[in-house]
Amino acid sequence: MKKKVVMGFLGTQLDSGLNASRWEKWRPTVSIAQHEDLIVDRLELMHDLRNKPLAERVRDDVVQLSPGTEVRLVEMNLANPWDFGEVYGALYDWMRAYAFDTEREEYWAHITTGTHVAQICLFLLVEARFIPGVLLQTAPPRGRQAQGIGNYELIDLDLSRYDAINARLAVAQQDAVSFLKSGIATRNPRFNALIEEIERIAVQSKAPILLTGPTGAGKSMLARRIFELKKARHQISGNFVDVNCATLHGDGAASSLFGHKKGAFTGAATDRPGLLRTADKGLLFLDEIGELGLDEQAMLLKAVEEKRFLPVGADKEVESGFQLIAGTNKDLRAEVVRGRFREDLFARINLWTYTLPGLAQRREDIEPNINHQLELASQDLGRKIRMTTEARATYLRFAQSGEAIWAGNFRDLSASLTRLATLGENGRIGASLVDAEIARLRWQWQTNASGSDSTAASLNELMGSASDTLDYFDRLQLQAVIAVCRNHKSLSDAGRELFNISRTQRSVVNDADRLRKYLLKFDLTWDKLSA
Incomplete structure (x- = not known):
């Protein structure tokens, strides 16, 4: 059987009482220990410093009623207990640091005591699974008598109607x-x-x-x-x-x-x-x-x-x-x-x-990934790695161009930046290193770019004998365009990659039309490429 752990705020009014007469009233937190059919193994009781004497009295009363219950006093001093942001933030930070063990323990969030703001925040933390448990609601005894242990209920609420106060969850x-x-x-x-x-x-x-x-x-x-x-x-x-x-x-x-x-x-x-x-x-x-x-x-x-x-x-x-x-x-x-x-x-x-799209389909993400890889390299090498302004501009210009096919996707980028970071003297990557690395990448991708990945053969099949009339320049360019097209599901997607720079300088953008006209110069259509 899993241990039961209850978490809740001290009720400064409902749990109050320091003299003997306190036993004559119903106190929500103390009542948890009074049920014969409920054994609580641990109580996490949150309180303000000003209410510490009351918290200690409640702790002692719970232990007197249930010696097997461990009561932990959690001091949570809030400047404004009615401020949603402050209360949620304090609870969120405490819960994130808490050593939950769902294999051995089950958790109940007690929502009877504390301000309404505190109760709602506990609602939200349970709903978001930051507290991996359910809600506990205690209630006083029914009828005219004020004495008695009352009753309790476990609640599993649908909190979708509280979306207006879910900003912190966002x-x-x-x-x-x-x-x-x-x-x-x-x-x-x-x-x-x-x-x-x-x-x-x-x-x-x-x-x-x-x-x-x-x-x-x-x-x-x-x-x-x-x-x-x-x-x-x-x-x-x-x-x-x-x-x-x-x-x-x-x-x-x-x-x-x-x-x-x-x-x-x-x-x-x-x-x-x-x-x-x-x-x-x-x-x-x-x-x-x-x-x-x-x-x-x-x-x-x-x-x-x-x-x-x-x-x-x-x-x-x-x-x-x-x-x-x-x-x-x-x-x-x-x-x-x-x-x-x-x-x-x-x-x-x-x-x-x-x-998941390849790196060539996410060229706008290359720059933040460069920053990320350089941070990782800095941690691995134990020194800060930086690119000079000129080197960064040169590398980024090549990396975002159609010439960089990124055949290995992020593995290629990671390997490239690891080489640069390792070779950079005193953590500084200069223009000469970047030029050498770009040459290496061009050599690495030469097989793909030259069409030996069957693009050249496909070009001959698409154009027949007409492909023999192409200048070498046009052949290389067209093969590269075909390779990009075949990595996309639509003419528009391919056009966005091929015209990734010039499209930002146009007032009217129609990538699909530009690509269609380019292909028509060679009597090619998207349907032919797709087939």
Whole structure:
């Protein structure tokens, strides 16, 4: 049985009384210890310094009635106990520092005593899960007699009608969104909207989440951040288990995921719990889930739906209450059509699906990510890393241009800035280092830019013999444009990336029309490129 912990304010009027006559009246806080069917293991009693004698008297009375109850006096001095901002802020700070243990304890927020402002703030903290518990309401005995222990009730309220005073919760939500973005002040509107929705889903739902997008787009980092956010909200208590399914092969795949019994196969010398059981009450991130075999997919489906599965070689099912986040750089819809991915598993994990754009689709976010990477490098190297004004301008101009394809996405950017930070003498990155790094990146991406990633072959297929009449300059430019177009779902999206600088200097912006006219010069259309 879990221990019961009650948190509440001292009632300066209702709990008052220092002489013997105090036992003749109903006192809300003391009444908690008077119920024979209610054993409170700990009482966190918040009070002002001026009311310390009364708080100590109430503590002693509670202990006299219930010797097994530990009463902790929490001094909370508020300049204005009717100020929402001050009261909520003080409670919020105290709750964030509190060592909640939801595995062993259950928490009740006592809302009978204290000012109305304090009661409402406790409401909000319970609703926001900063207090991972329920509300406790005590009431005096009914009838004409003033004596008696009264009654109590546990309340689970829908607080949506209190939205007018939820401004502080909005701040907490923005803090959570910033946390999911690793504190990076991203500027891409679509990405920011995506992260805001993921934050809402992460704290309200236990259903699977599917993160898609190119390699290096940040799927693993975001999954870990979701785990840390849910753990901070006391919604999960287990571990974060990160699995790259591309590393699981053959018979060992099922054993790694679902565990095995001793003697299940040659080499199974002992029982193995498996990664799904390791993630019990926590979060399981299956990256590159499209690489799983069909048999493992079937076993995973049962584990996700029923929270039960059969380890290899076992004759009895085991349980694991994990939450699943899956990641993939494949189009699982196409994999289903090809018979490589189970349709029923895809339907189960496709409830909340989010596509993380690559760095080339978020060029406005490159600058804040540069700042973030330099801060990380400063911590790792133990010295402050700075770019000269000229070096920063040169690097940023190249990084945001169409020439920088960022094939490895954020991994490319992180590696690039790590090299610069390491080579910078006395923490100073100058123009010559940036020039050398840009040359290195051009060399690194040369294969992609030259079209050996099949863009050149695609150009010949699209234009036929007409491609032989192109100047080398036009060929390289057109291949780069085609590569960008094929990274987007619409003409407008591709145009926004290709004309990312000049579009800001126009009074009338029509990226799709500009790109359409450019393609028509070569007798190409969006439909041809899409096909």
